[in-house]
């Protein structure tokens with residue numbers, strides 16, 4: 001069964017077509033890469049998948065249910081509740097909140113108590129808050145962030161901020177995780193740890209993952225399949241070995257890398 | 262359970278203190294003028310703390326909080342002045358006043374919903390513009406509504422408000438808003454302030470929570486309006502103008518966006534300062550503007566930032582001060598040695 005399937009997803013900003021006829025399909029449990037030069041439209045594609053942007057055309061189906069079509073579009077929070085979580089290219093943590101509170105927000109969608117129990121701190125409030133706290137702590141432990149639970153998110157070192165953002169996304173209990181350049185700004189050692197983490201969470205939480213990454217070696221190393229985006233269009237699609245040999249890719253993307261090297 | 266018990270004990274103690282102060286006022290141990298100012302302080306605490314929920318906790322920007330006070334004030338005044346209007350005549354005296362205050366708050370909440378829903382759906386500063394306009398619209402509507410006295414105002418209200426009533430309302434407001442902030446619903450509001458897009462992708466229905474915060478704040482502003490009306494025994498369209506909204510905003514900013522104790526402190530201090538500087542009343546808009554600019558420049562997070570005043574915070578800052586002082590002394594010594 002396809003977890004995610006898009007058809008002809010297109011978005012225009014004024015005269016600029018940022019993404020055009022974006023067709024991808026992800027099978028359950030896959031780890032798929034989405035690569036392409038800067039400005040190719042990768043982040044924009046994520047924004048459409050998560051409802052942050054409304055596509056100009058095209059449809060998105062998630063587990064065979066439409067998220068977005070010509071007649072209806074779910075809002076980002078509804079899409080999260082269906083089971084898609086994401087991280088951001090420029091980390092978007094709740095900076096002034098504690099590490100623990102950052103994760104607690106993820107459990108808001110399951111909260112059953114209403115406003116009155118919140119105003120009065122009733123027994124129901126107490127029980128549910130204790131549960132939330134326990135769950136959030138357990139989660140921090142998995143990511144070895146439990147010792148920093150009281151720290152403000154903005155005070156974490158860069159690598160841990162990335163880790164917290166992933167932890168927070170996973171706490172929403174997604175089926176599909178979208179990672180937007182999670183290794184950006186990391187040194188090789190941190191990148192290596194991140195890759196191990198991704199492999200670990202993938203098994204632990206039986207996730208399907210779509211990964212945007214600029215670092216070619218990294219993507220080639222972990223992904224089973226890769227889509228290549230250039231100027232908003234998918235120009236190639238296949239296994240890492242196929243992508244590496246594809247002349248269009250070499251021209252559009254690897255050429256850039258070679259030029260840089 | 263023990264935590265809950267001590268919280269209730271604390272409340273009871275606070276109320277006892279408030280009641281004792283009221284008794285001292287009744288016995289004229291506290292002079293009438295001070296009693297009046299202290300009552301106004303308590304009412305402004307309600308105004309400032311509720312505005313903080315919108316501007317500080319939720320990160321939105323309202324410039325029309327006084328407008329909701331006006332809605333509450335007029336609604337309650339109409340009910341207490343007309344013995345069988347809206348509420349049946351069996352409710353009289355203070356019971357009628359309490360119900361009228363609740364209804365005033367509810368009316369303000371309803372209006373808050375109608376104003377908030379369209380403007381909070383949009384990201385950006387639409388709320389500031391809409392609430393600014395809303396305050397003016399309310400004022401002009403009241404000016405032209407003869408039933409409530411038009412421009413000359415609505416007079417002859419019974420004096421239902423005393424210090425204890427205002428104090429009780431402020432304690433209720435603070436408790437409810439603080440409890441709200443500590444709940445998952447409150448965290449949802451704070452996450453919007455921190456990063457609206459991230460909040461939404463974490464499953465928080467951001468528009469809904471912005472409206473919820475706005476409506477709760479409007480409710481308490483309405484009750485504060487009723488308190489004020491039944492203290493001064495009149496309401497006029499000039500009672501709740503843009504200047505009052507700015508005064509409340511100043512309290513929130515001065516105390517620190519997001520800090521409840523900061524808002525309380527700033528409300529008390531600014532009410533006192535406004536009284537002490539009564540002679541310069543004509544210039545207060547200039548003063549407020551300068552003060553706002555000054556805070557934004559030098560202390561953009563307010564005096565307390567988004568921290569709450571607590572013993573540990575005091576201890577912490579004392580330690581910092583001492584450390585800084587020691588360092589200075591040491592620097593001085595090394596400088597002298599060089």
Ligand SMILES: Nc1ncnc2c1ncn2[C@@H]1O[C@H](COP(=O)(O)OP(=O)(O)O)[C@@H](O)[C@H]1O
Pocket residue numbers: 013016018036037038039040041042043044045
């Ligand atoms: N909100 C927007 N308004 C206008 N243009 C946008 C917007 N978002 C993205 N774009 C444009 O879309 C293109 C793709 O950007 P992006 O998706 O961020 O690229 P990538 O993530 O692949 O580096 C860029 O040219 C960018 O300027």
Ligand SMILES: [Mg+2]
Pocket residue numbers: 042043044089
């Ligand atoms: Mg990008």
